[in-house]
Amino acid sequence: MKTKIYYGALLLQSVLYAQTPADFVNEGNLSVAPSTLVSSYFDFSNKGTGNVINDGEFYFYGDYNNEGLFSFTTNQRTGYVVFEGSNKTIQSISGDSPSMFYDVLFNKAGTTYSFDLTNDISSQGKVNLLNGVVLMNKEQGGVFIFLKGATHINTSDKSHVDGEVTKKGNEKFRYPIGNGGYYRYAQISAPAAEADHYTGEYFLKNSNPLYPHTNKTGVIELIDAQEYWAVEQKENTQGSVLLTLSWDERTTPAALLANEAKDLRIVRWDASQKLWVDEGGVVNTSDKTVTTPVVVDGFGVFTLAKIKTDLVLPDDIVIYNGVTPNGDGSNDYFIIDNIQRYPNNSVRIYNRWGREIFKTTNYDSNGNVFRGYSENSANFKDGEKLPTGTYYYILEYEYTKDNTSRMIKKSGFLHLEND
Template sequence: LDVYGDWTNNGTFTANNGTVTFTGATNTTITSGTAESFYNVVVNKTGSATLTIAFITQQISNNLTFSNGIIVPNATLEFLTGATATGASNTSYVQGQVRKTGTNAFTFPVGKGGFYRPIAISAPSASDTYTAEYFNTNPNPSYPRANKDGTLDHVGSTEYWMLNRTGSSNAVVTLSWGSTSGGISDLTSLRVAGWNGSTWKDLGNSGTTGNTTTGTVSSTSTVSVFGPFTLASSNTNNPLPISLIDFTSVLKGGVVDLNWSTLSELNNDYFDIERSTDETPFYSLKKKIKGAGTSNQVHSYAATDYSPPLGKVYYRLKQVDFDGTASYSEVRVITNDQLNTIIAYPNPADHVIHMDTRGRRVNSISILNAVGVNQQVPVTVNDSTVTIDSSGLAAGLYLIKVVLDGNAHTLRVIVSR
């Protein structure tokens, strides 16, 4: 049975030994009154089309074949005893919870953000239920990476898996890595790390597959405590890569101060600040801050957004390696309710600077360079907007001194080329 649209069933579905193929270029949603038990399922969507599981757990009793397309389960996708998953890749995996029941070894076909990152267990001794999900984010602050066994030099900062068990059986846990895990350079010092509620425990390395680009590592023995798992290293090898300790955004005096620190860095060329609002997508503020290259020492960085727009403003760090590979931090948000703030944009600017006066009358305006010399540039004043022709200004920092309705204001603007 080939399904090109949605699957909606309020009755009874009997799979027998049949195969249901979800295909086509449109998104598909599975909706049913009770759990469907599919025998074979093939996911073969076109382009970026997805398969969404709505509300009710759906089951696989034999095999799920991934060809193309992401499964997004709003409810759990469950593999029954003996069921398998094959063909998962960066273009086809489960972005959410996968549950497995039975005594067979199993590889959970999970991923997120365009990356397939499976986690596997050996055959449990009892027919218990295991549930797994992958997160492509730093375990901090929920599971502090600094709280670790003494045998671990550092714990990975870019990803973790949540693997939970219902029952009492134990299993060997196998984690995977790929290009976004970053910094894998010494397979022998890689470790499986598991969170026991307060500490990242060293679960060892009984063997690896693959190479420094992609592969797997297994725990030394069966694991009895389940929860978060991630990659770690027993020495300074495998930097695992940029380890961001914190990233803060604070609104003060009409400007936003951005501060962040790293515990370690790998091939870090520079950071950039990106900003967005509810109306605009993320774009660069052109604030390139040089990174530390490769380092296992703490480094602190700072930048300032001198002209944040009103309302909710979102910030994120873009970290760029020497080879051009980029990654992004978690998003920080501030609410700018300082109605007296004068907005100059873009900042940094190139050939033109706009200034929002919030409807106030412009009494006077001047533009000074960094040493206080007044700059003669064309200025156009409209109802609530001032337009400054900055095409003749050299790159650098400038002060805009403006008097609005008798009140003086000073704005800092950077001109870049």
């Protein structure tokens, strides 16, 4: 049975006391043991001398302010913090010192947003965005960090983070971000190093005033004028990731979603060239997402765009994206129908981290095909058997029509079953 402890003006006065009739202050050491519940019904302030180690459950119904230490025991998995703000219109989460939580719950209904975050908070466990939008006020010192292993649940239009979210660690991550009452996530593949971290933020506004849509490469026909994302590498993060953006008929222009959204791509504002460039895109209509086929060339501002269909792969090339090299005569290699008509071609295949594992030219000539083994790769030994999983391919070939030749580029997912 959990012990419930309600701290008041007369309880543990050496640690907690009432500064005003509606304010509780900690100036000493406070440890909350596992299976212990603490509730603060009034505003809570942890002063600079305060040291809170929460391995139990700590509920905050008033404002929260941290100027000292608020954390949990290293390797402890029971520290749980709840922000419910039942006696506040908007619950403030503030303070100049970082707050570290294991699991944390946000549960407060609101019309626009329910939580005003100006504190640096981080979670190593599960962030339950059950109810209420968290306004991450970066200009006032707000930071929202998901540490290695951290996840989020129940994210929706009514419960997400409006502002920048940081992810640390080498795991695939979907940012719980939104703006204007819409949850509009971006997602990154697993970074190479545990120390890597990336930020993500969504803006329900036209990017054109800051990043002119007239400045674009020739393949881009139409750029999303209603929304954009900012995804950044931070500190000493090296390498790159695959990027996924979502679309939503309520925010994404209908013109971009014509033809079942098959012409969608991810585009990036190249700050050095002051130009929108095509990062490619693999469309998943069931998930309503677009994913870059390989790691992105740079970071910053991204959005969705429609490409010119007359510059896309002709219909006479058919790609089968399942490879099962088990010798049964079905999909034993990566099949690209009719590629033999275009011998001036190249195929490159990458793993989930964007590392090239296979490349060749004049594909499907004299047995020159991908059978689930590395080839001509700087990252793996030739002939090394590759593990089962999802890979990404880029096919380029020279196409001639009306006596005019041009290079066609196609990218997409490839699933390998190599047991």
